[in-house]
Amino acid sequence: MKELRFDPLNIVVCGIGGQGNVLAAEVLGSAMCDRGFRVAVGETYGASQRGGSVMSHVRVSAKMDPSVLIPSGEAHIIIGFEPLETLRMVRKYAGKDTTVVYDPRPVYPLGVLQGIQQYPAVEDIAAEIKGLTSMALAVPAAGIAMEAGDSKAANIALLGAFSQLPGAPLSREDLEKILSQRFKGAVLEINRRAFAMGCEAAGKGAE
Incomplete structure (x- = not known):
């Protein structure tokens, strides 16, 4: 079993409703339980319907609940899963040891699409x-998912x-073991491709 760099290890999963954030947190929790860790997965905050802000707390320990x-x-x-939502969580939850991995593609809210609100420049979001944080890795997950065969595989x-x-x-x-338990058939193959491409993108230090 891999050792935890911090105990408890605190992971925030955040984005917009409909992006699969909650499923991602559940997969993380399942995989870590399978490895013998003690895990707590928190409630989702904000409006969980499509278009609303969603976040989950995942806390992991080797020695306590x-x-x-x-x-x-x-x-x-x-x-x-969305840059502005990521920045909001970074502002509240990040510290000197925080590592971030995120999709830099914006999902514009209705107010922005209607011209009522402005969305910050993506370059400014990335810089902040x-x-x-100690490390920020931008991975084009939405593009990877489309290439893998299903936009829903970005998570x-x-x-x-x-x-x-x-x-x-x-x-x-x-x-990969948990993915094989969660998905079957063509859906599993698409998710395997998306997962492998995400690994490769991170390994190359994707921007």
Whole structure:
């Protein structure tokens, strides 16, 4: 079993409703339980319907039952499915040891599409995320998912990238095992492709 860099290890999974954030947190929790860790997966916050903000707390320990909620400034890893939502979580939960892996493709809210609101420049978002964390890795998960065969596999692509992070408590093989348990047939093959491509993108230091 891989050792935890921090105990408890605190992981935030965040994004927009409909992106598969909750499933990603469940897969992480299942894989870590399978490896013998004690895991707490927190409630999702915000509006969970498509288009609303969604976040999950995942806390992992090798020696105790962790409480559910991650204190502000104490996230060690943030997995983000949308850049502005990732920045919001970074501002609240990141500390000097935080690593972030996120998809830099924006999902514009209705107000922006209607011209009522403005969305910050993606370059500015990326710069602030990088400045507030010890490591920030941008992985084009949505594009990877489309190439793999299904746009809904972006969450699996990001899990692949996550498995390559320094300090990740799970190996590529750990997560592939859970994918094989969760999915079958053509869906499994698509998710395997997305996962492998996410691993490769992280290994190349994708921007």
